[in-house]
Amino acid sequence: MTAPVVGIVGAGQLARMTSQAAISLAVVTRVLARDPSDPACLTCTTFEIGDPGEFETLESFSRGCDVVTFDHEQVDPALVDELEALGRQVHPSGRVLRFSDKAHQRAEFAARGIPVPEFVIATTAAEVVSFGDVHGWPVVAKVAVGGYDGRGVFVLDGPDQAETLMGRLEARRVVVEPMLAIEAEISVVVARRTSGACVSYPVVETRQVDGICVETITPASIDPEVADRATALARRVAESIGATGILAVELFVTDDGLVVNELAPRPHNSGHWTIEGAVTSQFENHLRGVLDWPLGDTSLVAPAVATVNVLGTNSHDPIQHLPAALAVEGARVHLYAKAVREGRKLGHVTATGPEPEVALRRARAAVEALGVPLTPPSKALTSKNGVLS
Amino acid sequence: MTAPVVGIVGAGQLARMTSQAAISLAVVTRVLARDPSDPACLTCTTFEIGDPGEFETLESFSRGCDVVTFDHEQVDPALVDELEALGRQVHPSGRVLRFSDKAHQRAEFAARGIPVPEFVIATTAAEVVSFGDVHGWPVVAKVAVGGYDGRGVFVLDGPDQAETLMGRLEARRVVVEPMLAIEAEISVVVARRTSGACVSYPVVETRQVDGICVETITPASIDPEVADRATALARRVAESIGATGILAVELFVTDDGLVVNELAPRPHNSGHWTIEGAVTSQFENHLRGVLDWPLGDTSLVAPAVATVNVLGTNSHDPIQHLPAALAVEGARVHLYAKAVREGRKLGHVTATGPEPEVALRRARAAVEALGVPLTPPSKALTSKNGVLS
Numbered sequence: 001m002t003a004p005v006v007g008i009v010g011a012g013q014l015a016r017m018t019s020q021a022a023i024s025l026a027v028v029t030r031v032l033a034r035d036p037s038d039p040a041c042l043t044c045t046t047f048e049i050g051d052p053g054e055f056e057t058l059e060s061f062s063r064g065c066d067v068v069t070f071d072h073e074q075v076d077p078a079l080v081d082e083l084e085a086l087g088r089q090v091h092p093s094g095r096v097l098r099f100s101d102k103a104h105q106r107a108e109f110a111a112r113g114i115p116v117p118e119f120v121i122a123t124t125a126a127e128v129v130s131f132g133d134v135h136g137w138p139v140v141a142k143v144a145v146g147g148y149d150g151r152g153v154f155v156l157d158g159p160d161q162a163e164t165l166m167g168r169l170e171a172r173r174v175v176v177e178p179m180l181a182i183e184a185e186i187s188v189v190v191a192r193r194t195s196g197a198c199v200s201y202p203v204v205e206t207r208q209v210d211g212i213c214v215e216t217i218t219p220a221s222i223d224p225e226v227a228d229r230a231t232a233l234a235r236r237v238a239e240s241i242g243a244t245g246i247l248a249v250e251l252f253v254t255d256d257g258l259v260v261n262e263l264a265p266r267p268h269n270s271g272h273w274t275i276e277g278a279v280t281s282q283f284e285n286h287l288r289g290v291l292d293w294p295l296g297d298t299s300l301v302a303p304a305v306a307t308v309n310v311l312g313t314n315s316h317d318p319i320q321h322l323p324a325a326l327a328v329e330g331a332r333v334h335l336y337a338k339a340v341r342e343g344r345k346l347g348h349v350t351a352t353g354p355e356p357e358v359a360l361r362r363a364r365a366a367v368e369a370l371g372v373p374l375t376p377p378s379k380a381l382t383s384k385n386g387v388l389s
Numbered sequence: 390m391t392a393p394v395v396g397i398v399g400a401g402q403l404a405r406m407t408s409q410a411a412i413s414l415a416v417v418t419r420v421l422a423r424d425p426s427d428p429a430c431l432t433c434t435t436f437e438i439g440d441p442g443e444f445e446t447l448e449s450f451s452r453g454c455d456v457v458t459f460d461h462e463q464v465d466p467a468l469v470d471e472l473e474a475l476g477r478q479v480h481p482s483g484r485v486l487r488f489s490d491k492a493h494q495r496a497e498f499a500a501r502g503i504p505v506p507e508f509v510i511a512t513t514a515a516e517v518v519s520f521g522d523v524h525g526w527p528v529v530a531k532v533a534v535g536g537y538d539g540r541g542v543f544v545l546d547g548p549d550q551a552e553t554l555m556g557r558l559e560a561r562r563v564v565v566e567p568m569l570a571i572e573a574e575i576s577v578v579v580a581r582r583t584s585g586a587c588v589s590y591p592v593v594e595t596r597q598v599d600g601i602c603v604e605t606i607t608p609a610s611i612d613p614e615v616a617d618r619a620t621a622l623a624r625r626v627a628e629s630i631g632a633t634g635i636l637a638v639e640l641f642v643t644d645d646g647l648v649v650n651e652l653a654p655r656p657h658n659s660g661h662w663t664i665e666g667a668v669t670s671q672f673e674n675h676l677r678g679v680l681d682w683p684l685g686d687t688s689l690v691a692p693a694v695a696t697v698n699v700l701g702t703n704s705h706d707p708i709q710h711l712p713a714a715l716a717v718e719g720a721r722v723h724l725y726a727k728a729v730r731e732g733r734k735l736g737h738v739t740a741t742g743p744e745p746e747v748a749l750r751r752a753r754a755a756v757e758a759l760g761v762p763l764t765p766p767s768k769a770l771t772s773k774n775g776v777l778s
Contacts (some may be wrong), residue, residue, distance in 0.1 A: 003708055003726060020412045023405065025433050026724035026736075043412050124684045279665075279741075294716035298461055301690050303739075319415055327683035330668060335415035337392060339680055347415075352668075352690075387513060 003028050006293055007061055009052045010071025011038035011334040013345065014267045014283075017275070019044040019072075021283035027291070028275070031071075032061045039336045040071065055079050062088045066153030067290045069245055070266055073100035091194055091244035091290040092265040095292060099241055099263050102175045103144035112240055115259045117177040117252070125166040128176050129159045135178045141165060141317045144173040149345075150211015155179065181299075184253040185261070186220045186227075187270035191285035194244045194292040198235055199285070201278060203227040204270045206250070209375045212343070213269045215363075218305045222253060230258055237263070245289040246271065246282050257363045269309070269345070274298075276332050276350050277305030302352035306359035308367045308374070310347035312340045318347065318370035325349070331366030392417050393680055396450055398441045400427035402725040402734065403656045406664070407460075408433040408515060410672035415550075416680070420460075421450045426724045430462065444468050453476045456679045458634060459655050462489035463535075480633035480679040481654040482537070488630055488652050491564045492533035501621070501629055504564040504648045517565050518548045524567045530554060533562040538734075539600020544568065573642040574650070575609050575616075576659035577623030580674035583633045583681040584728040587624055590667060590673070590687045593659045594617040595639070598764045601732070602658045603742055604752075606745045607666060607694045617622040619647055622623025626652070635660065635671050658698070658734070663687075665721050665739050666694030691741035695748035697756045697763070699736035701729045707736065707759035714738070720755035 003026045007013040011033035019029040019040055032052055041047045050057035052075050062068045065088045080094035089251040099105045103121045110116055120131045121144070132139045141162075142153035156162050166174075185208060189201040206213050220227060234249035237260060241247075248268030250261045268293035271282035272361040281290075281297025288295050310318050317340045318325075325333050335347040353359030357361075364374055392415045397404040400422035408418040408429055420433040421441055428458035430436045432646055439446035442466050448471075451457045456478045488494045492510045499505055509520045510533070521528045530551075532541035545551050555563075574595045578727050581587040594609035595602050609616060623638035626649060630636075637657030639650045660671035669677075669685025677684050706729045707714075724736040738755040742748030755761055 002706075006410045016412065020409055023409045024721070024723045025711065026726040028431070042417070042434045044434075276668075279721075288715060296715065297719050317391075322414065323682045326677060326685065330686050332413070332668075334413045337415040 002188065004066040005030055005064060006287060006290065007032065007065030008040065008044070008069065008125055009058070009061070009186050010073050011040035011044070011047060012071050013039050013338070015040035015071035016043050016336060017281075017334075018069075018267060018271075018283045018286060021281055022287055025284070027287055028051060028057055030061075032057070032064060037339070039338055042337065044271060053079075055082060058083060059086070062090070065089075067181065069286070069290050070097070072086055073097060073265065079174070089290075091195075092247075093242065093244070096241055096243055096265050097248075099265065101144050102142055102147075102262070103173045105263060106175050108241075109237075109260060114237060115257065117180055117261075118176045119175050122166070122174050122176050123171045125159070125163045128156065128162040128166060128174070132156070132159070132162065132175045133194065138177055138179045139176050139339055140172040141176050143169065144175060150208075153211050155359075166296075180252060180259075182252045182254055184220065184222055185250065185266065186230055186253060187216075187250045188220065188230050188247055188295075189268060189271040189274070189282055189334060190234050190238040190243065190247045191245065191282070191289045191295050192243050192247065193239050193289050193295060193296070197295060198238055199295045199298050200231050200235055201271065201274060201282070202300055203230050204273065206270050212309070212311070212345075214309050215360065216270050216273055216307045217360060218273050218300065221356060226258065228363050233258060233260065246286040272334070272348050273305045273307045273350055275334070302359075303354050304356040304359045305350060305352050306356060306363045307348050307350045308360070308363040309345055310335070310349065310367055310370055310372050311375070312338075312342055312344040312346050313372060314340075314342050316340070316371055318372055321371045324369040325366040328362060328366040328369055330362050333366060333370075354355040393455040393678065394419055394423065394453060395676060396457040397429065397433070397460050398447070398450070398456030398457065398464055399459050400424075400429035400433070400436060400453035400759075402428050402727070404460035405432050406661075406670075406723075407458075407656060407672045410670055411676055414673070414676065416676055419444070419450075419454060426728070428727055429694040431726065433434040439464060442468075445470060447472060448475070451479070454478075456480055458675070458679045459486070462486060462654065478583075478679075481636075482631065482633070485630055485632055485636075485654050487766070488654065490533050491531055491536075491651070492562045494652060495564050497630075498649060503626060503629065504646065506648050506650075508564050508566045509563050511555070511563050512560045514548070514552045517545065517555060517563070520565045521545065521547070521551065527568045528565050529568055530563040530565050532558065533564060538602075539597075542600050565567055569641055569643050569648075571641045571643055573609065573611055574639065575611065575619055575642060576605075576637055576639045576657065577619050577702070578657060578660040578663070578671055579623050579627040579632065579636045579638065580634065580671070580678045580684050581627050581632050581636065582678050582684060585628075586684060587627055588684045588687050589620050589624055590660065590663060590671070591689055592619050593662065595659050601698070601734075603698050603700070603764055604749065605659050605662055605696045606749060607662050607689065610745060615642060615647065622647060622649065635675040658737075661723070661737050662694040662696045662739055664723070666690060666741055692743050692746075693745040693748045694739060694741050695745060695752045696737050696739045697749070697752040697776060698734055699724070699738065699756055699759055699761050700764070701727075701731055701733040701735050702761060703729075703731050705729070705760055707761055710758060710760045713758040717751060717755040717758055719751050722755060722759075
């Protein structure tokens with residue numbers, strides 16, 4: 001064996017942190033970027049500029065890669081199927097990438113007995129209204145494809161808003177579900193080898209504002225028995241869909257039990273804490289999984305680990321205040337070298353502590369030192385940026 | 390402030406791991422390499438090929454760097470002085486780099502009251518013989534410039550060997566010292582800002598074979614009071630010479646107390662454990678120090694941390710057995726992507742544990758899984774590869 005070459009489609013912060021992890025293992029990373037200023041271009045071994053929507057680009061990129069993997073899900077699974085048909089190793093596979101389509105995911109999970117919220121897949125206002133009339137208003141509508149970080153999620157108060165939304169979406173599919181009373185949003189990050197062995201990280205509590213993850217706390221402050229069930233459920237999902245590398249399974253803890261909310265078939269924001277907080281990071285375990293190498297220890301290295309995201313403001317680039325953030329004891333700052341834009345994820349801060357509140361206080365202090373105002377996270381599922389006005 | 394550019398002269402594994410640490414802080418790394426296949430060329434932001442022995446090369450390389458630092462000490466301090474005279478920020482400075490000359494180091498330390506072994510600086514056999522006749526044979530002779538990893542260190546049994554060595558060295562300066570009875574070899578890694586603030590890591594015990602560090606254990610299994618004195622001494626050395634960034638101070642624990650053996654004015658093999666074993670790694674603290682940013686927490690994250698070096702054998706490239714090494718629980722493998730050569734440092738493995746022996750057992754198991762035979766380290770100062778035959 002010589003040093004393996006892992007191709008990563010997409011050059012955002014996930015590819016950036018994956019290429020950072022690759023250095024220790026002498027794994028060569030080759031990134032397919034949109035622009036040379038993308039975050040991973042300066043950290044990977046080599047990069048190419050191209051459109052992952054074109055089969056020719058993907059095909060030529062994948063030549064010379066031992067494995068191709070992804071920074072994002074904006075790749076047509078049918079193109080991935082074609083690559084696989086040529087004998088290229090692609091992980092996750094086209095079959096797994098199809099689960100990024102929320103409608104496909106819901107329908108499949110319901111069919112496999114995996115608990116999900118009540119739902120309907122709708123393309124017309126009438127279908128949405130019918131669901132709302134049965135399950136009660138408001139309802140939540142999520143576009144099946146293309147939403148992220150709260151975009152494409154809409155709280156609908158009644159039939160009028162349903163009409164407006166569905167008119168705008170022009171027959172795009174949405175998943176409609178009740179406005180659930182959520183006790184906690186949690187995530188289980190699973191790593192799975194292509195040959196099937198699987199490990200999982202301790203359950204993470206994620207705190208969202210307007211659909212964007214702003215903070216995580218590990219371990220989640222939930223009943224250990226609920227945590228065990230969530231872990232078992234996430235691993236069952238990973239097995240069931242044939243995930244390879246990292247799969248993040250986001251769940252809601254509700255009065256009626258656990259339901260699967262969303263999947264990310266790649267390293268995920270809810271796993272950034274693992275860089276300093278676990279023996280093996282999600283990024284290293286993603287590489288190990290897609291290369292079918294033994295998976296690393298997922299244990300916590302401290303009693304509690306918190307991360308706080310660094311979200312862009314229009315006022316300044318947080319790097320201007322980096323020294324002040326580094327002065328915060330025990331805070332580990334990560335900046336993604338992205339151009340500043342309001343609300344954009346520009347970095348994160350991780351801190352460990354003897355208990356969650358101490359870790360969180362340290363991480364928040366460093367984010368504030370970067371000049372980024374903290375957004376008090378709400379535990380309720382609201383999606384302000386998606387509310388129709 | 391925009392992302393700072395740190396220039397690193399030399400592209401070995403130290404530059405490689407420094408550039409890996411730079412990614413988190415969005416620091417841009419620019420490396421001056423000998424060859425595009427050097428370990429850091431694939432991990433830094435950009436690299437240039439050039440000879441650091443030529444002033445024009447250094448001068449042009451340093452343009453556009455906010456700070457210039459080093460992967461090795463094979464740079465003429467006089468050229469660094471010239472760069473500084475042009476107003477370039479170079480850390481460590483030419484003044485500090487002069488301490489890589491063992492003769493200069495010994496003479497200066499003796500003058501400053503820093504404890505060192507008895508010594509003489511010799512250029513002739515007569516001077517060596519005179520020292521041996523007073524202090525007893527055998528003596529140890531170390532070339533003042535150019536030795537590393539046991540090269541350039543010679544155990545001399547008597548006047549005949551002194552004649553042979555000094556004849557070969559053709560008036561090169563050597564530091565001659567008694568063959569000390571050493572209880573332990575330890576290292577204190579200090580980080581210092583250009584503005585003077587200083588932190589230090591817990592004392593490391595280093596185990597050497599033929600002058601090459603093969604294993605480290607942190608914290609060192611020495612009397613805590615000795616550890617405190619070693620730490621104070623190392624910090625005094627750092628202040629005294631005006632070190633910036635990382636300075637590794639290697640010391641001998643002898644019956645007569647502590648003596649300073651050697652310095653490395655840069656990240657050092659005895660600090661590799663800090664990547665997983667300390668809150669902030671030596672590589673990140675080197676960057677922080679040379680950029681005059683607040684230094685990070687140097688605490689251990691586990692009760693004990695061990696590293697074992699991966700030394701080259703002629704039989705195979707250890708990467709062939711990487712999956713087997715990754716299967717060893719808790720072992721963190723680092724490979725430097727270097728061409729294999731007998732005895733060459735190709736990587737290291739770090740493991741944490743509840744006590745030193747557990748950590749060491751894990752790290753050794755992973756190194757053995759890489760197909761690298763473990764060399765039982767000796768605690769006695771012998772330098773087999775340097776013995777004259």
